[in-house]
Amino acid sequence: xxxxxxxxxxxxxFGPKQMLRRNYILDTIKSVFKKYGFMxxxxxxxxxxxxxxxxxxxxxxxxxxxxxNSGDFLSKASEEDLQSGSAILRSKISEKGLKYxxxxxxxxxxxxxxxxxxxxxxxxxxQPVWRADRPQKGRYRExxxxxxxxxxxxxxxxxxxxxxxxxxxxxxxxxxxxKIALSSRKILEGIAEIMNATPQFAQLVxxxxxxDKIGEEKVLEELEKIxxxxxxxxxLKSLLHFQGDNDxxxxxxxSAFVSSQIGLEGIKDIEEVLDHADSLGLVDHxxxxxxxxxxxxxxxxxxxxxxxxxxxxxGTIAAGGxxxxxxxxxxxxxxxxxxxxFGIDRIYDTLNELDLFATDQLETTQVLLTNFDDDAxxxxxxxxxKLRANDxxxxxxxxxxxLKKQLNYxxxxxxxxxxxxxxQEIEAGRYTLKNMEKGSQQELxxxxxxxxxxxxx
Amino acid sequence: xxxxxxxxxxxxxFGPKQMLRRNYILDTIKSVFKKYGFMxxxxxxxxxxxxxxxxxxxxxxxxxxxxxNSGDFLSKASEEDLQSGSAILRSKISEKGLKYxxxxxxxxxxxxxxxxxxxxxxxxxxQPVWRADRPQKGRYRExxxxxxxxxxxxxxxxxxxxxxxxxxxxxxxxxxxxKIALSSRKILEGIAEIMNATPQFAQLVxxxxxxDKIGEEKVLEELEKIxxxxxxxxxLKSLLHFQGDNDxxxxxxxSAFVSSQIGLEGIKDIEEVLDHADSLGLVDHxxxxxxxxxxxxxxxxxxxxxxxxxxxxxGTIAAGGxxxxxxxxxxxxxxxxxxxxFGIDRIYDTLNELDLFATDQLETTQVLLTNFDDDAxxxxxxxxxKLRANDxxxxxxxxxxxLKKQLNYxxxxxxxxxxxxxxQEIEAGRYTLKNMEKGSQQELxxxxxxxxxxxxx
Numbered sequence: 001x002x003x004x005x006x007x008x009x010x011x012x013x014f015g016p017k018q019m020l021r022r023n024y025i026l027d028t029i030k031s032v033f034k035k036y037g038f039m040x041x042x043x044x045x046x047x048x049x050x051x052x053x054x055x056x057x058x059x060x061x062x063x064x065x066x067x068x069n070s071g072d073f074l075s076k077a078s079e080e081d082l083q084s085g086s087a088i089l090r091s092k093i094s095e096k097g098l099k100y101x102x103x104x105x106x107x108x109x110x111x112x113x114x115x116x117x118x119x120x121x122x123x124x125x126x127q128p129v130w131r132a133d134r135p136q137k138g139r140y141r142e143x144x145x146x147x148x149x150x151x152x153x154x155x156x157x158x159x160x161x162x163x164x165x166x167x168x169x170x171x172x173x174x175x176x177x178x179k180i181a182l183s184s185r186k187i188l189e190g191i192a193e194i195m196n197a198t199p200q201f202a203q204l205v206x207x208x209x210x211x212d213k214i215g216e217e218k219v220l221e222e223l224e225k226i227x228x229x230x231x232x233x234x235x236l237k238s239l240l241h242f243q244g245d246n247d248x249x250x251x252x253x254x255s256a257f258v259s260s261q262i263g264l265e266g267i268k269d270i271e272e273v274l275d276h277a278d279s280l281g282l283v284d285h286x287x288x289x290x291x292x293x294x295x296x297x298x299x300x301x302x303x304x305x306x307x308x309x310x311x312x313x314x315g316t317i318a319a320g321g322x323x324x325x326x327x328x329x330x331x332x333x334x335x336x337x338x339x340x341x342f343g344i345d346r347i348y349d350t351l352n353e354l355d356l357f358a359t360d361q362l363e364t365t366q367v368l369l370t371n372f373d374d375d376a377x378x379x380x381x382x383x384x385x386k387l388r389a390n391d392x393x394x395x396x397x398x399x400x401x402x403l404k405k406q407l408n409y410x411x412x413x414x415x416x417x418x419x420x421x422x423x424q425e426i427e428a429g430r431y432t433l434k435n436m437e438k439g440s441q442q443e444l445x446x447x448x449x450x451x452x453x454x455x456x457x
Numbered sequence: 458x459x460x461x462x463x464x465x466x467x468x469x470x471f472g473p474k475q476m477l478r479r480n481y482i483l484d485t486i487k488s489v490f491k492k493y494g495f496m497x498x499x500x501x502x503x504x505x506x507x508x509x510x511x512x513x514x515x516x517x518x519x520x521x522x523x524x525x526n527s528g529d530f531l532s533k534a535s536e537e538d539l540q541s542g543s544a545i546l547r548s549k550i551s552e553k554g555l556k557y558x559x560x561x562x563x564x565x566x567x568x569x570x571x572x573x574x575x576x577x578x579x580x581x582x583x584q585p586v587w588r589a590d591r592p593q594k595g596r597y598r599e600x601x602x603x604x605x606x607x608x609x610x611x612x613x614x615x616x617x618x619x620x621x622x623x624x625x626x627x628x629x630x631x632x633x634x635x636k637i638a639l640s641s642r643k644i645l646e647g648i649a650e651i652m653n654a655t656p657q658f659a660q661l662v663x664x665x666x667x668x669d670k671i672g673e674e675k676v677l678e679e680l681e682k683i684x685x686x687x688x689x690x691x692x693l694k695s696l697l698h699f700q701g702d703n704d705x706x707x708x709x710x711x712s713a714f715v716s717s718q719i720g721l722e723g724i725k726d727i728e729e730v731l732d733h734a735d736s737l738g739l740v741d742h743x744x745x746x747x748x749x750x751x752x753x754x755x756x757x758x759x760x761x762x763x764x765x766x767x768x769x770x771x772g773t774i775a776a777g778g779x780x781x782x783x784x785x786x787x788x789x790x791x792x793x794x795x796x797x798x799f800g801i802d803r804i805y806d807t808l809n810e811l812d813l814f815a816t817d818q819l820e821t822t823q824v825l826l827t828n829f830d831d832d833a834x835x836x837x838x839x840x841x842x843k844l845r846a847n848d849x850x851x852x853x854x855x856x857x858x859x860l861k862k863q864l865n866y867x868x869x870x871x872x873x874x875x876x877x878x879x880x881q882e883i884e885a886g887r888y889t890l891k892n893m894e895k896g897s898q899q900e901l902x903x904x905x906x907x908x909x910x911x912x913x914x
Contacts, residue, residue: 002785002786002787002788003507003508003786003787003788004507004787004788005508005565005566005568005569005787005788006505006508006569007501007504007505007569008501008503008504008505008552008553011501011503012501013498013499013500013501013566013569013570014498014499014500015498015570015573016496016497016498016580019496019497019498019499020497023497034820034822034850035822035845035848035850035851036822036845036850036852037821037822037850037851037852037870039473039476039819039820039821039870040473040476040477040480040820041470041471041472041473041476042470042471042476043470043471044464044465044468044469044470044599045502045555045585045587045599046465046468046522046587046598046599047464047465048463048464048465050460050461051460051462051463062527062528063527065503065524065525065527066524066525067522067523067524067525067555068522068523068524068525068547068550068551070519070520070522070589071519071543071589072542072543073543073547074542074543074546075543082539082540083539085529085531086528086529086530086531086532089531090525090530093525094525095465096465098502098524108462109462109470111462112462112463112464112470113470113472116472118866118869118870120855120856120866122852123473128502130502130503132527132528141503142501142502142503150855153855153856154856155855155856157834157838157853157855158855168845276838279835279838279839279842280838280839280841280842281839281842281845281846328459329459329460330459330460330461330462331459331460331461331462362496363491363496363497364494364496365491365492365493365494377614378736381614381617381733381736381737382736382737382738384737385736385737385738388492388493388625388738389738391492393491393492393493393494394492394494395493395494395579396614397577398577398607398610398612398614398615399577399610399611399612409575409577412575413494413496413575
């Protein structure tokens with residue numbers, strides 16, 4: 001009985017067409033990263049669990065894929081461990097896990113290589129990560145992250161450059177219908193301060209984060225439930241109703257923040273980022289100051305941002321922020337960093353939905369040589385050699401098959417030209433070149449063939 | 458107490474310099490694969506264990522990394538399972554594993570996508586695989602494989618093309634000191650037949666495989682131990698002493714194989730591959746017929762080959778062969794395939810040892826703009842914008858630091874030029890461009906700067 005060729009749920013194969021489109025996105029992003037001075041690194045799929053656990057909250061710990069120790073994995077587990085349930089036994093029989101994001105392994109890398117790395121260190125990293133999440137549309141258990149970070153400087157130029165990079169990357173992908181929401185953790189802290197809600201800061205962030213989904217009214221209700229009084233709520237309400245452009249909103253918030261040192265710092269940071277972005281030519285910029293922006297992950301300490309398509313409902317396609325203490329847990333403190341992560345799957349879906357993949361021309365050969373019998377085959381191999389020596393990507397149909405089958409192969413593989421090689425052609429030394437799209441044919445010598453195909457390459 | 462930033466044993470980080478060198482190798486291989494009509498696919502890191510187990514022998518099964526089921530993994534294990542030891546319990550608490558090679562997932566992919574795939578299907582795949590092997594020099598638990606396979610044809614043109622690809626790839630890497638050992642499983646079967654050792658075929662293959670390491674005498678001793686008589690041994694001995702070039706060795710073997718149908722088929726296959734390779738221009742080819750070539754893996758059924766450096770001791774850097782029944786286990790029979798796998802780590806070590814990495818110029822920016830104070834910074838950001846608008850990869854030092862520190866940054870990051878921007882330069886509208894290698898300086902306007910750097914790009 002044959003085994004079913006199934007995949008674990010939440011994982012995917014990428015065939016040639018998907019690879020082409022993914023590489024188009026990844027190559028575009030990579031070339032911009034390089035242009036801005038980011039250098040590539042890669043870290044292993046597996047990390048020690050001590051590196052991973054405790055970094056993503058309890059929920060994150062639950063979503064780690066753990067690797068069973070090799071060999072007699074029970075040798076380190078006592079009879080008591082065996083009876084103590086999954087949570088305890090787990091720690092006795094697995095020491096490694098699959099990486100959950102690229103940021104924590106990057107922090108580990110920086111600390112491990114702190115004497116070789118040149119700070120400020122600008123690195124990019126494009127690799128899969130794994131999360132034991134419930135799979136659903138657009139959410140996978142194995143997916144690529146594509147991150148750029150600068151570590152070892154407090155300069156807000158970095159934030160501005162990341163915004164400019166977003167602009168350049170999406171510009172190169174011919175995608176313009178997005179906005180970048182921008183704020184700072186410090187502004188959230190300021191809001192909590194002027195609401196007298198500093199003790200409830202964590203809850204406040206979680207509830208504000210839902211504003212888009214549940215609306216203002218429900219947010220205010222939930223905040224009331226966690227004990228905020230009507231003064232606090234009306235303060236927040238007035239902030240939420242700020243109108244106008246970025247400058248105007250920032251000016252209004254500045255007045256509201258007269259008594260909040262941290263809030264004013266947050267505003268100054270945003271103003272500086274906008275100013276730098278302006279110097280860097282980001283005029284028509286899609287940058288919107290959004291004081292309700294929260295970003296879930298707890299390690300952010302400064303400026304935060306989130307990129308979403310505006311014309312379709314897709315969720316966040318890129319996001320990031322500044323973190324101050326990421327390497328501290330590995331023994332290197334006082335190092336500030338800032339980064340951005342591009343969501344490749346959602347960018348793929350966005351371009352697809354907006355029909356922005358310029359072409360689906362597979363990366364295939366330019367020409368197929370037919371193969372009808374041993375004689376013609378030997379002749380074709382010789383022509384193939386000459387084509388390849390001229391750097392023309394080319395292939396021969398490997399079997400003696402009917403013409404229809406060979407043309408069908410070229411058609412499905414999107415090979416634009418087919419050279420027909422039969423006994424007449426061999427005798428005449430002139431071969432029939434068939435244009436697969438137009439159906440037109442012409443007779444060419446080998447040299448003419450080479451020149452023709454070189455021109456088309 | 459800080460956590461140690463350590464990695465699981467047998468795994469590695471790749472920093473910018475290693476990435477550069479690895480990408481040089483991988484990009485070279487990829488471009489040749491494409492030129493010959495191979496298309497990329499990717500499969501997930503995780504596969505169901507049912508896909509992986511039983512494909513690599515008992516030893517392979519032991520080396521699979523297994524992933525602990527998520528959540529309450531013990532819920533599927535009975536009290537009896539808990540007491541039955543690692544081997545039994547393992548199957549109750551893990552359903553997925555990390556892929557062990559690219560070939561089995563490829564077979565699974567082909568069967569799952571058999572109605573969309575165009576046969577003959579030429580695919581390449583470059584991804585990490587994982588083996589719980591004992592780590593040692595040159596052997597890792599996570600390493601990249603780089604495979605090209607053609608599936609769905611018996612044509613020996615494919616074998617010849619793979620040999621030509623090896624030649625073109627290593628040629629592009631400026632590496633010529635290697636040889637390709639070539640034989641066929643059918644020839645081994647023929648040898649077993651004329652030795653009257655067909656029942657001992659599996660053992661014979663294992664012992665012959667050690668010829669390089671232990672020498673002829675010990676091989677004959679071991680064969681005697683498994684019950685082969687002196688007639689058999691003297692038959693083998695005469696084969697091992699064949700002298701001359703490929704044609705001469707093949708002719709001698711043909712006489713020895715008069716009574717072995719399968720052996721003669723093997724010879725015919727080799728002759729045909731050599732003939733096709735010749736038609737494809739592989740003249741100075743490093744191809745050596747080696748009748749003792751065995752290749753461990755059991756799924757090979759036809760032509761087999763192995764590439765080794767000749768001037769250094771490095772082991773196999775690429776290898777492969779034809780397999781007839783790989784997709785059968787997943788329910789698709791009658792499909793023959795042939796492939797080659799390049800060992801990226803050993804190719805890396807080989808190029809390194811032979812000093813064949815052309816340059817260690819990091820993929821970095823072309824120019825660094827200095828940053829001394831707020832005024833100069835604003836000015837620099839503006840110049841940076843203009844440089845980037847002209848597609849010149851460039852960056853600004855993000856902090857107001859001393860010149861020495863900024864030059865040191867450029868030096869370590871191998872940035873070839875630094876533009877010094879101080880108050881005098883700003884006033885004059887002419888900036889000092891420093892050539893970091895030569896130490897020379899010149900004064901240029903922004904336009905001149907752009908033209909100069911564009912010319913150098």
